[in-house]
Structures are given as C-alpha cells and as structure tokens.
Amino acid sequence: MSVPFLEARGLRHTYLADTPLACESLKGADLAVEPGEVVAVVGASGSGKSTFLQHMNGILSPTHGAVFFRGRSLSDKATDLTAVRRRVGMVFQRPELQLFEQYTGDDVAYGPRLAGLAGHELGERVRWAMGLVGLDFHAFKDRLTVSLSGGERRKAALAGVLAMKPEGLLLDEPTAGLDPVSHAELVRLLAKLAAGGMTMVIATHDMEDAAALAGRLAVMSDGRVVFTGETGGVFADAGRLEELSLLPPASVSILSGLRKSGWDVPAYAASAGEAVDAIRAALEAGRAR
Amino acid sequence: MESRRIRKIAVAGAMGAISIFLGASHLGLIPWFAGAALTVMHVPVIIAAVLEGPVVGLIVGFIFGVFSAIQAGVAPTGPIDVAFLNPLVSILPRFLIGPVAWAAYRAINKKSEPAALVAAGIAGGLTNTVLVLGMLGLLMSFPVLIIGATDSASQAIQGITWPVLGMVAVTNGLPEAAAAALITLAVVAAWKRIEYGRRGSKVE
Amino acid sequence: MSFEFLRSVTFGHYIPASSPIHRIDPRVKIAAVALALAALILCRSLVLIVLALAAVLVTAACARVPIRHVLRGVGPVLPFLILLAVLQALVMPRAELGPMLIRWRWISLSAGDLVAAAALILRFSALIAAFGLFSSITGTSELAHGTELLLSPLARLGFPAHDAAMVLSIALRFVPLLAMEAEHIVKAQASRGADFGRGRGGPLARARRMLPIYVPLFLSALRRAESLALAMEARCYTGGAGRTAPAGFRIRWTDAAAFICVLAASVGLVLANRFDPDRIIILALFGAGN
Numbered sequence: 001m002s003v004p005f006l007e008a009r010g011l012r013h014t015y016l017a018d019t020p021l022a023c024e025s026l027k028g029a030d031l032a033v034e035p036g037e038v039v040a041v042v043g044a045s046g047s048g049k050s051t052f053l054q055h056m057n058g059i060l061s062p063t064h065g066a067v068f069f070r071g072r073s074l075s076d077k078a079t080d081l082t083a084v085r086r087r088v089g090m091v092f093q094r095p096e097l098q099l100f101e102q103y104t105g106d107d108v109a110y111g112p113r114l115a116g117l118a119g120h121e122l123g124e125r126v127r128w129a130m131g132l133v134g135l136d137f138h139a140f141k142d143r144l145t146v147s148l149s150g151g152e153r154r155k156a157a158l159a160g161v162l163a164m165k166p167e168g169l170l171l172d173e174p175t176a177g178l179d180p181v182s183h184a185e186l187v188r189l190l191a192k193l194a195a196g197g198m199t200m201v202i203a204t205h206d207m208e209d210a211a212a213l214a215g216r217l218a219v220m221s222d223g224r225v226v227f228t229g230e231t232g233g234v235f236a237d238a239g240r241l242e243e244l245s246l247l248p249p250a251s252v253s254i255l256s257g258l259r260k261s262g263w264d265v266p267a268y269a270a271s272a273g274e275a276v277d278a279i280r281a282a283l284e285a286g287r288a289r
Numbered sequence: 290m291e292s293r294r295i296r297k298i299a300v301a302g303a304m305g306a307i308s309i310f311l312g313a314s315h316l317g318l319i320p321w322f323a324g325a326a327l328t329v330m331h332v333p334v335i336i337a338a339v340l341e342g343p344v345v346g347l348i349v350g351f352i353f354g355v356f357s358a359i360q361a362g363v364a365p366t367g368p369i370d371v372a373f374l375n376p377l378v379s380i381l382p383r384f385l386i387g388p389v390a391w392a393a394y395r396a397i398n399k400k401s402e403p404a405a406l407v408a409a410g411i412a413g414g415l416t417n418t419v420l421v422l423g424m425l426g427l428l429m430s431f432p433v434l435i436i437g438a439t440d441s442a443s444q445a446i447q448g449i450t451w452p453v454l455g456m457v458a459v460t461n462g463l464p465e466a467a468a469a470a471l472i473t474l475a476v477v478a479a480w481k482r483i484e485y486g487r488r489g490s491k492v493e
Numbered sequence: 494m495s496f497e498f499l500r501s502v503t504f505g506h507y508i509p510a511s512s513p514i515h516r517i518d519p520r521v522k523i524a525a526v527a528l529a530l531a532a533l534i535l536c537r538s539l540v541l542i543v544l545a546l547a548a549v550l551v552t553a554a555c556a557r558v559p560i561r562h563v564l565r566g567v568g569p570v571l572p573f574l575i576l577l578a579v580l581q582a583l584v585m586p587r588a589e590l591g592p593m594l595i596r597w598r599w600i601s602l603s604a605g606d607l608v609a610a611a612a613l614i615l616r617f618s619a620l621i622a623a624f625g626l627f628s629s630i631t632g633t634s635e636l637a638h639g640t641e642l643l644l645s646p647l648a649r650l651g652f653p654a655h656d657a658a659m660v661l662s663i664a665l666r667f668v669p670l671l672a673m674e675a676e677h678i679v680k681a682q683a684s685r686g687a688d689f690g691r692g693r694g695g696p697l698a699r700a701r702r703m704l705p706i707y708v709p710l711f712l713s714a715l716r717r718a719e720s721l722a723l724a725m726e727a728r729c730y731t732g733g734a735g736r737t738a739p740a741g742f743r744i745r746w747t748d749a750a751a752f753i754c755v756l757a758a759s760v761g762l763v764l765a766n767r768f769d770p771d772r773i774i775i776l777a778l779f780g781a782g783n
Binding site: 100101102103104105106108109119120122123126141142144145146147 | 475478479480482484485486488489490491492493
C-alpha cells in the first residue's frame with residue numbers, strides 16, 4: 001500500500017483562539033494526495049482553502065487532527081519542519097511580496113542558500129530555476145528586484161520556491177491578478193511540472209485552471225472537504241455542480257449547452273482546445289446538426 | 290504643492306503605522322543575548338524623515354513616542370517600561386530622531402546616496418539612544434518625575450546611574466545604530482531604485 | 494513562531510460594549526486619563542493609592558470591562574515591582590514610622606517600610622490599570638477623532654492640526670492591514686526555510702536575517718501610502734478646515750459631569766497627599782515609635 005504524499009486527517013483550526021474574534025476556519029478537513037497527483041482545492045471564499053493549504057507544510061498547526069507528509073506526522077516534535085518545507089514548497093497569493101533582496105539572482109538563491117548550497121552549485125541551481133520559469137539567468141540575475149515588471153516579479157518569486165527542488169508544491173491562487181498572457185504561461189509551466197512528476201495541491205477559484213491541471217477536485221465548504229472526485233466526472237455532472245454551488249469552466253458549459261440541443265458530444269473537455277476538437281469530431285462524424 | 294503635502298501625510302501615516310505595529314507585535318525587537326533585545330522601532334521614523342523631510346520625521350517620531358508610552362502602560366515587558374510612562378522619556382527625545390537623521394542624510398547625499406542613508410540610520414539610532422538614556426539619567430535627579438521611585442531611593446542609586454546608562458548606550462545603542470543603518474539602506478535604496486554595494490548579485 | 498500578528502494589534506485592548514462609560518466623549522476620556530496619570534504620579538500615600546485603584550476598578554465594572562482585562566498589564570511587571578519594593582524597603586528605612594516589625598542583623602523593617610513598599614507596587618498597578626481601562630473603552634477611530642478635536646484649537650496658531658489628525662487616522666487604519674501583510678510575509682519566508690527564531694552572530698548579522706521581513710513590509714507600506722495619496726488627490730483632498738467634522742461628538746452634560754468628577758478626584762488626591770494620611774493612620778493605630 002503506497003503512502004500518500006500528503007495526508008490531512010480531521011483538521012480543525014481556530015484563528016485568534018481565546019479572543020472575542022476567534023473563528024473556526026477548519027472544522028474537520030480530510031484529504032489524501034498521492035505522489036504525482038495534482039489536486040485542485042476549490043470552494044467559495046472563506047471556505048478555508050488557504051488555511052488548509054498552510055497546514056500542509058506545517059506553517060499552521062491544527063487544534064485537532066494532523067497532517068502527514070509521506071507518513072510522517074507534522075505534529076510530531078521530532079519532525080524537522082524546515083526540511084519538510086524544502087520538500088513541499090508553498091507558493092502564496094501574490095508571491096511577489098516575498099522579494100526582498102536587492103538583486104533578483106540573490107532572491108532566487110535565498111531558499112537554496114538556507115538549505116546549504118553555495119558557490120558554483122548554488123549558481124547552477126538558480127540558473128536552472130530561473131530557466132524553468134522563463135527568466136533568462138544572465139539577463140535577469142543582476143536586475144534590481146524592484147525594477148521588475150509584475151509578471152517578472154511573480155516568476156522570480158516562483159523561481160525562488162522551485163530553486164529548492166521541492167517534491168511537491170502547494171499553490172494558493174497562483175494565477176490571481178495575472179494578465180492573460182502571463183496566466184497562460186504560468187498554466188503551461190505548472191502543467192510541465194506536473195508532467196514531470198511534481199505533486200501539486202492548488203487552491204483556486206479559476207475553474208479553467210482546475211480543469212487544465214488537476215486530475216482530482218476537492219471541494220471545500222465551511223471548513224470541511226465536502227467532496228472529492230475525478231475532475232472530469234465532477235464537471236460533467238451538472239446536478240452535482242449545482243449541489244456544490246460550482247460554476248463549470250467555459251468548455252464544459254459549451255458542451256453541455258450543445259448536448260441539450262441534441263448534439264452527441266462528450267460532457268467534459270479539459271480545455272477550450274479539447275472542446276473544439278470534440279465539436280469538430282462530432283460535426284465530421286455527422287453527429288451534430 | 291498640494292500633492293506634495295498629501296504625499297507627506299500619507300507617508301507619515303504609513304510609517305507611523307509601521308512603528309506602532311513593530312512595537313505592538315514585538316517584530317520590532319531583534320533578540321540579543323541574555324534576554325535583551327535591539328529595537329528597530331525608530332527606523333520608520335528615520336525612513337520617513339529621509340523620504341519626506343524633517344517635519345514628517347518629527348510627526349512620526351511623535352507617534353512612535355506616544356505609542357511606546359501606551360505600550361509601556363498597557364503591556365509592559367520589564368521594569369524599565371514604567372519609566373516610559375513619563376512623556377519626557379518616551380516622547381520628547383523621539384521628536385529629534387527624524388530631523389537629526391534628515392540632517393545627516395542631507396549632509397552627504399549629494400556625494401553618495403548609500404553613504405547618506407547609512408549616516409541617517411546611525412545618526413537616528415544614536416539620537417534615540419543618547420536622548421532617551423540621557424533623559425532617564427537626568428530624571429534620576431528629579432525623582433518625583435520617575436514615576437514611583439521615592440526620593441531617598443533615587444538618591445541612593447544616583448551614584449551608579451550615569452556609568453550604567455553609559456554602558457547600556459554602548460552595548461545596546463551602537464548595535465541598534467548599526468541595525469538602523471542597515472535597514473534604512475536596504476529599504477530606501479529599494480524604494481528609490483538606488484544600487485549600492487556590489488553591482489550585481491552574488492550568484493555566479 | 495506564532496504567525497498571528499493580528500492578535501497583538503487588534504485584541505488586547507478595546508472591549509466593545511455599550512456602557513455609559515464607553516459613551517463618554519473621547520476628548521473627556523483623553524483628558525481624564527491624563528489627569529488620573531498626573532494625580533497618581535504625585536501620590537505617595539498608600540491609602541490614597543488604594544482609593545484611586547478602587548475607583549479605577551469600579552469604573553471598569555461600570556463600563557462592563559472585566560477587571561482581569563484591565564489588570565492584564567500588571568502581571569509581567571509584578572516580579573520586578575516586588576523586587577524594587579523590597580530593595581527600597583531595605584535601603585531606605587522609614588524607621589521612625591510605626592512599630593519595628595523585623596530586626597535581624599542589619600535588616601530592619603518597620604510598618605512604615607511595608608506601607609511604602611505596598612504603595613510602590615500599587616501605584617504602578619494603578620497606573621497600568623488606568624491605561625488599561627482607557628484603552629478598553631476607547632476605540633481607535635474614537636481616539637483619532639478625539640485627538641483631532643483636541644488639537645483643532647491649535648490650528649488657529651498655525652499648527653497643522655487637521656493634517657496631524659489625518660496622519661493619526663491613516664496610521665491607525667493601516668496597522669491591521671500591515672499586521673495581515675506581515676503575517677503573509679513571515680509565512681512565505683518561513684516556507685522558504687527561513688528561521689527567524691534562532692539567534693547567533695553580531696548585530697548586523699541578526700538584523701540582516703530580519704531583512705526578509707522588514708524590507709517587504711516597509712515597501713508594502715510605502716506602496717500603500719502612494720496609492721492612498723493618489724486616491725486622496727483624486728478625491729480633491731484639501732485638508733485643513735472645511736472638512737466635514739466627525740459626526741456626533743458634542744459635549745453633553747454627562748460628559749461634563751464625568752470630567753468634573755475626575756478633575757475633583759485628581760485634585761483631591763493630590764491635596765490629600767500633602768497631609769500624609771499614611772503617617773496619621775499608622776500613628777493612630779500603633780502610637781509613635783516601637
């Protein structure tokens with residue numbers, strides 16, 4: 001029996017406990033993520049997605065329940081959380097906030113340097129990470145961090161996390177606030193990482209992203225994971241979507257609209273491109289009018 | 290003109306907020322040895338003065354002072370805090386941090402902006418240390434103003450106050466001035482896009 | 494490391510409730526706490542301090558603020574206060590006052606010493622309680638408005654009172670935002686492997702270790718200031734007089750009455766202090782000398 005990459009069991013968490021402002025953000029959340037899987041955590045604002053994610057690399061500790069990384073409990077005093085955070089990287093919302101070094105190269109190097117890398121090895125790692133996100137090493141390493149454009153800053157922040165060579169990534173709204181071109185670029189990057197075996201948990205509002213990247217969907221509501229299921233299956237089930245108050249991605253809406261008119265097309269397509277292919281196939285096969 | 294004034298108000302408010310926050314959250318304390326700590330709560334005052342002038346520095350210094358007094362009253366962390374309930378110790382010395390830092394900055398910034406920032410940080414930090422400790426020392430002679438100490442008790446300890454204060458000034462004040470210089474340089478250089486130190490990252 | 498900075502800046506002070514004490518005009522509250530502080534500073538006598546402390550606690554009860562909350566600040570300093578009091582009693586005996594209680598080698602403690610020691614401890618406690626009560630009944634926007642109104646007469650002398658009040662308002666509004674931002678930043682850096690707890694190295698090394706928090710925080714605040722300035726300009730902020738006054742702050746007779754009470758109590762305290770009531774009571778109870 002394989003050990004899940006990350007497992008959350010019965011997580012409960014209260015913000016500002018013991019104060020009049022206390023609020024219970026997690027009320028018993030469970031999720032198991034297998035190695036190499038990409039899970040999208042979706043749900044309304046306030047459902048606890050960010051809080052949930054922050055438990056997965058030990059930034060937050062639950063008041064009840066526990067998180068396990070490859071079978072190791074994060075609540076165990078003996079667990080080295082710093083080491084866990086190198087292996088499970090976290091990309092927060094607006095990650096460009098974490099940039100602090102004068103020069104871009106130095107900021108990307110921050111994580112690996114803390115991990116003990118130095119000299120030529122460090123340089124190679126930074127070059128690799130920057131290359132992954134599309135920032136040319138020589139062009140960008142000596143640029144002032146504050147002089148980078150918005151998209152470049154986000155790439156630099158991402159490179160900073162990838163430079164630690166994590167086995168898994170936790171991403172909180174990774175595409176929020178990006179212009180369409182950068183958005184598409186980032187999705188391509190994440191897909192590439194996933195194809196390379198990176199385990200990912202992505203909290204997102206963007207159903208297109210979820211459809212494009214995630215094999216499995218976990219729906220959160222009011223501090224609990226109320227449903228998990230294979231992405232295609234969830235989106236194809238209109239009744240289920242309504243029950244969970246989810247809006248499907250455009251590709252699914254189009255297909256479902258066409259199906260209602262009697263076209264014989266599949267109920268689910270992970271992207272616009274796939275939807276177009278499915279529609280064209282149906283037209284050519286005479287299954288549509 | 291109007292937009293300059295509005296900018297000053299906004300920056301003063303923002304830096305005042307940082308000063309309050311650093312104090313309230315203890316993020317403004319860098320742990321030093323043996324339970325002591327270096328404070329960096331004067332740094333927003335210095336930065337405000339460097340960016341927007343001595344008057345703004347004065348205002349942010351005032352905010353810093355008032356909130357350090359409130360903090361001392363509501364959530365004190367040690368015996369010295371009670372001295373800070375006295376505005377002569379907590380507020381009056383803090384007025385000067387901004388203007389002194391600004392003066393130091395202006396004296397050098399035509400020649401080298403980074404050096405001027407370092408000078409501002411050091412000057413501001415030293416002003417804070419010297420004036421606050423100096424005020425504490427002066428008040429030892431007027432015990433009724435050191436809230437709580439009786440006349441005779443203060444006279445008894447007066448013999449050792451100045452050397453003790455001097456020692457604190459060196460062991461705490463110098464490191465604090467250095468830390469203030471570092472942070473002022475890093476923040477203002479980033480904000481104004483000035484390069485300093487080695488040109489380019491350390492990564493090969 | 495706890496990442497909850499919002500806790501330290503929002504909670505811990507203001508207790509929202511709707512008591513007549515809470516409803517007092519903020520100007521009166523500020524003036525009252527200043528008077529109370531001054532009176533306590535000048536007060537030597539244990540008896541008077543106890544009365545003052547009792548008055549503070551009774552007011553807290555009327556304001557429906559838990560006594561425990563008002564006295565929260567006393568806890569951390571209590572050990573030091575006791576130490577200070579003991580030192581004072583040993584170093585500066587008031588041997589002439591009241592019966593000698595302990596005489597052992599070079600240590601002599603009279604009743605007068607104990608009274609002075611108790612006075613020291615309770616004076617600090619009363620000061621802290623007064624501050625605690627003030628912050629429990631005064632919300633941040635109230636504080637900003639109150640300060641602005643108090644400072645506005647100075648505007649006639651050329652002091653930019655309205656601008657100063659604006660600065661205070663902005664600062665108070667920014668603090669919770671900065672707290673959340675700081676939480677975000679610290680978590681992000683911790684996720685990259687930063688450990689701000691462990692300490693080693695000289696002051697520069699330690700300060701440099703904190704730069705990953707300080708630099709983004711300051712820059713974020715400066716950016717917010719810039720956006721705010723643009724927004725203010727876009728709304729044609731001219732500042733100074735002519736701005737619509739904060740609504741509803743008028744001195745009612747209840748406020749005036751409250752102020753007069755505090756004023757009378759403070760003045761009374763200071764005057765009574767000159768009669769050294771402690772001495773009178775101890776002499777009455779124990780007679781002069783040992």
